[in-house]
Amino acid sequence: MTLIHLGIVNAVRNLGRSLLSVVAMALAAMMMTGSLTVAEGYTARRAAEYRSFLGGDVLVYPTWVWPTRSDVESVVPGTARLVTLPRSFASPLRYFHPDFYSSGYLTVAAGAPSYSMFGSRADLDEVREVLLAHPEVTGVEPYRALPVIGGSLEITGPDGSSHVSLGGHVLRSSPPNLLSDAPEDVPGYLRLVPAAADIPATVMTSTTAGTILSDVMNWTPGVFVSRGRALSSADDDRPVAVVNRRAVLSRAQVRDYDVAMGLQGQTVRLTIPRIVPGDPERGTGPYYDFSRPVTVDISVVGAYDVASRLFSWNPFPDVTYYEQLYLEAPEILLTPAAFDRILQAAGLPAGELPPVGALAVSLRDQSKAVAVTEELRGLVPSLSVVTVAQEADFANARNLPETIYECPPDFRPRPLPLSQPAVPPEARQFFGLLLFGFAGLVAAGNSTLMILSRRTEFAILKAIGMRGFEIGLVVMVEVVTLAVIGLVLGFSVAEVGSLPIILTNRIGPAAVLKAIGRDFAIVASATLACAVVFALVPMSRTLRITVAEAMRGDE
Amino acid sequence: MEHLLDPDFGREPILRARSLNKVYWLGTAVYAVSNVSLEIRQGEFVVIRGPSGCGKSTLLSLLAGLDRPTSGEVVLDGQSLSGLSENELSAVRRQKIGMVYQSFNLLPNLTALENVALPLHLSGTPAGFAGRHAAYLLDRVGLSGRSRHLPTQLSGGEQQRVAIARALANDPKVLMADEPTANLDSATTRDIRALLTELNRDLGQTCVVVTHDHSLIEDAHRVLSLVDGRIVADEPGGAAR
Numbered sequence: 001m002t003l004i005h006l007g008i009v010n011a012v013r014n015l016g017r018s019l020l021s022v023v024a025m026a027l028a029a030m031m032m033t034g035s036l037t038v039a040e041g042y043t044a045r046r047a048a049e050y051r052s053f054l055g056g057d058v059l060v061y062p063t064w065v066w067p068t069r070s071d072v073e074s075v076v077p078g079t080a081r082l083v084t085l086p087r088s089f090a091s092p093l094r095y096f097h098p099d100f101y102s103s104g105y106l107t108v109a110a111g112a113p114s115y116s117m118f119g120s121r122a123d124l125d126e127v128r129e130v131l132l133a134h135p136e137v138t139g140v141e142p143y144r145a146l147p148v149i150g151g152s153l154e155i156t157g158p159d160g161s162s163h164v165s166l167g168g169h170v171l172r173s174s175p176p177n178l179l180s181d182a183p184e185d186v187p188g189y190l191r192l193v194p195a196a197a198d199i200p201a202t203v204m205t206s207t208t209a210g211t212i213l214s215d216v217m218n219w220t221p222g223v224f225v226s227r228g229r230a231l232s233s234a235d236d237d238r239p240v241a242v243v244n245r246r247a248v249l250s251r252a253q254v255r256d257y258d259v260a261m262g263l264q265g266q267t268v269r270l271t272i273p274r275i276v277p278g279d280p281e282r283g284t285g286p287y288y289d290f291s292r293p294v295t296v297d298i299s300v301v302g303a304y305d306v307a308s309r310l311f312s313w314n315p316f317p318d319v320t321y322y323e324q325l326y327l328e329a330p331e332i333l334l335t336p337a338a339f340d341r342i343l344q345a346a347g348l349p350a351g352e353l354p355p356v357g358a359l360a361v362s363l364r365d366q367s368k369a370v371a372v373t374e375e376l377r378g379l380v381p382s383l384s385v386v387t388v389a390q391e392a393d394f395a396n397a398r399n400l401p402e403t404i405y406e407c408p409p410d411f412r413p414r415p416l417p418l419s420q421p422a423v424p425p426e427a428r429q430f431f432g433l434l435l436f437g438f439a440g441l442v443a444a445g446n447s448t449l450m451i452l453s454r455r456t457e458f459a460i461l462k463a464i465g466m467r468g469f470e471i472g473l474v475v476m477v478e479v480v481t482l483a484v485i486g487l488v489l490g491f492s493v494a495e496v497g498s499l500p501i502i503l504t505n506r507i508g509p510a511a512v513l514k515a516i517g518r519d520f521a522i523v524a525s526a527t528l529a530c531a532v533v534f535a536l537v538p539m540s541r542t543l544r545i546t547v548a549e550a551m552r553g554d555e
Numbered sequence: 556m557e558h559l560l561d562p563d564f565g566r567e568p569i570l571r572a573r574s575l576n577k578v579y580w581l582g583t584a585v586y587a588v589s590n591v592s593l594e595i596r597q598g599e600f601v602v603i604r605g606p607s608g609c610g611k612s613t614l615l616s617l618l619a620g621l622d623r624p625t626s627g628e629v630v631l632d633g634q635s636l637s638g639l640s641e642n643e644l645s646a647v648r649r650q651k652i653g654m655v656y657q658s659f660n661l662l663p664n665l666t667a668l669e670n671v672a673l674p675l676h677l678s679g680t681p682a683g684f685a686g687r688h689a690a691y692l693l694d695r696v697g698l699s700g701r702s703r704h705l706p707t708q709l710s711g712g713e714q715q716r717v718a719i720a721r722a723l724a725n726d727p728k729v730l731m732a733d734e735p736t737a738n739l740d741s742a743t744t745r746d747i748r749a750l751l752t753e754l755n756r757d758l759g760q761t762c763v764v765v766t767h768d769h770s771l772i773e774d775a776h777r778v779l780s781l782v783d784g785r786i787v788a789d790e791p792g793g794a795a796r
Contacts, residue, residue, distance in 0.1 A: 002676040004671070014663070190624075457662065462641075462648075463619075464721065465646065465648045465677055465725070466677055467642040467645045468641060469642075504664055546621060546622045547616070547621040548621045548622035
């Protein structure tokens with residue numbers, strides 16, 4: 001008790017030193033918490049709009065998108081070829097890697113997929129099973145879409161009515177998370193977000209930071225219904241659809257909220273390619289026959305927008321302009337059941353291989369996305385597995401996938417070249433680790449200095465007969481007491497600072513509490529371990545020398 | 556050496572040093588203490604004097620087990636300090652040695668009472684008794700009214716008195732003091748000198764004091780003169796004459 005009392009007395013009565021130590025530990029804990037919680041929060045929210053729209057956290061592509069170094073090294077010289085994806089192949093690749101459809105890409109596959117990334121239904125099912133077997137995978141949703149050859153949507157505005165061509169759009173099976181009655185296990189941040197009410201046509205708001213120039217700002221990234229209604233499972237029995245407002249209206253029309261789209265059930269006749277079933281005997285899969293198109297009628301009941309990132313630039317010093325960007329994906333969404341009926345109308349027998357442009361994989365824990373993706377790569381080595389967040393990072397660095405209207409070209413960042421990157425970059429993890437390590441150094445340095453500056457004190461304690469382990473206990477009580485106070489303060493401040501991010505993730509109170517608990521455990525372990533270890537090491541060295549040496553050395 | 560046979564000191568040596576050497580290697584061997592042998596009997600007041608840098612403090616550190624000799628042996632109360640571990644040496648210091656330093660070396664975060672009580676607590680003395688005994692010792696050194704003060708709230712002389720009280724806490728076999736009056740004014744020096752003399756005379760406390768202070772030499776039974784780490788004279792002090 002004497003030793004514990006002495007440790008606490010040291011901490012309490014030497015306020016200056018203790019305060020410095022607490023501040024250092026709080027700083028370390030803050031940095032650690034920041035590197036964890038902000039990263040986690042950001043991970044949960046990272047590219048949520050793209051993930052919501054695509055229906056998963058990780059994409060599985062038919063070909064190399066992010067070839068690893070070992071992939072490249074394993075290629076037999078002469079087998080990799082430059083191929084170009086045909087326009088009929090509907091895949092998220094068209095948003096993130098449009099160059100694959102124009103310039104082409106290197107692959108060792110026999111050829112570019114035009115109907116589906118899989119050769120047969122069995123291949124699709126096998127890959128799905130393999131992916132679903134991973135404990136962190138909660139779902140595998142095929143990105144099922146088929147190209148629209150022709151059709152038009154009538155819109156009316158102050159200048160009368162006009163028809164917008166839907167040629168070049170794709171009919172796509174909506175991911176379950178975008179239905180208004182999405183399954184309960186879909187996290188909040190992947191569901192439809194509420195549309196901002198009463199949005200004026202153009203927002204130009206002056207602030208102290210300058211003028212915010214925004215075209216219909218939504219502020220909450222994600223998919224929201226901007227006209228009419230959303231799809232629901234009640235629409236399974238009827239061919240109703242929603243269109244991307246940004247893909248069918250001109251830029252001027254998008255701004256004009258008087259433009260009506262007739263979305264209370266406008267029937268649209270679409271021309272789509274016929275699907276020729278595969279022939280198992282000849283080993284061929286289904287394919288499109290554009291020479292014998294099929295027409296289908298759909299009823300457009302709503303329009304959606306995919307609000308993505310907020311793009312900013314500085315035209316003048318101290319003035320920042322913001323522009324809300326939208327993914328103008330030309331996709332007409334139907335419920336999965338309605339899409340199945342369209343496929344059947346196009347000639348695909350029930351149970352046959354649908355047109356699959358990618359697989360959207362949902363994960364249990366966003367903070368493990370990169371690690372799980374690495375593992376999934378090992379499970380399906382012939383395919384390309386990429387997190388949506390990585391895709392978004394890479395695309396954003398090339399000013400993709402959204403169109404930027406307001407920012408003058410001179411102020412846009414210099415885009416990365418259109419090429420297949422050789423190695424997946426994950427810079428954020430590195431910087432997170434760097435910050436965490438720096439915080440550890442702060443905690444360690446604080447502890448070490450606290451010990452090294454007190455050689456005389458330890459010498460006095462030894463001179464009056466205190467044994468080494470007794471001095472160690474006194475110091476440990478002091479170090480741990482101050483570290484815990486600093487830890488709690490730093491963690492609390494950092495956590496409060498992270499709240500806006502955590503709460504806007506809408507991952508639910510239970511998940512937030514769990515994340516906070518886990519963060520605290522990690523930060524507490526790291527700070528306390530640093531504090532204790534880096535106090536013990538110099539202390540054990542100090543205590544090994546004689547009292548006389550200690551006193552001499554400190555003078 | 557005549558006085559060692561004086562029947563007034565007819566007691567066993569409490570502290571013995573045999574052929575003590577302390578060598579520092581600074582390119583060449585520098586002998587801080589060279590071949591020192593001595594015996595200090597119980598109840599003696601011994602002063603070690605000499606010019607600055609002659610090895611007085613080093614010798615005291617060796618005698619107190621605060622430092623290890625390069626060669627030679629120190630025997631305190633029949634127990635050789637050679638070969639003892641740091642923890643064993645701490646135990647010896649706790650039980651048998653009271654140290655007083657020139658710079659007081661009080662623990663800055665503890666009050667006068669807590670500083671004095673700490674060695675008692677470390678010896679396992681019950682808290683109540685430790686507190687009472689520490690208060691008694693502070694009273695003994697004339698600081699009963701200053702027991703709740705931190706060292707920074709005490710004068711130099713008061714701090715040195717606290718240090719002496721702390722050194723006495725566990726009833727040590729030998730009280731060792733390294734320049735105990737060097738940082739004090741003359742009036743305070745007189746007080747500390749009187750206190751040490753009184754402890755030796757009234758309580759029979761064995762004292763070994765390193766000092767330049769001639770007044771302390773006057774109070775000593777023996778004066779050991781050190782030059783270049785060697786004892787060049789072992790003479791009776793003022794108290795023995």
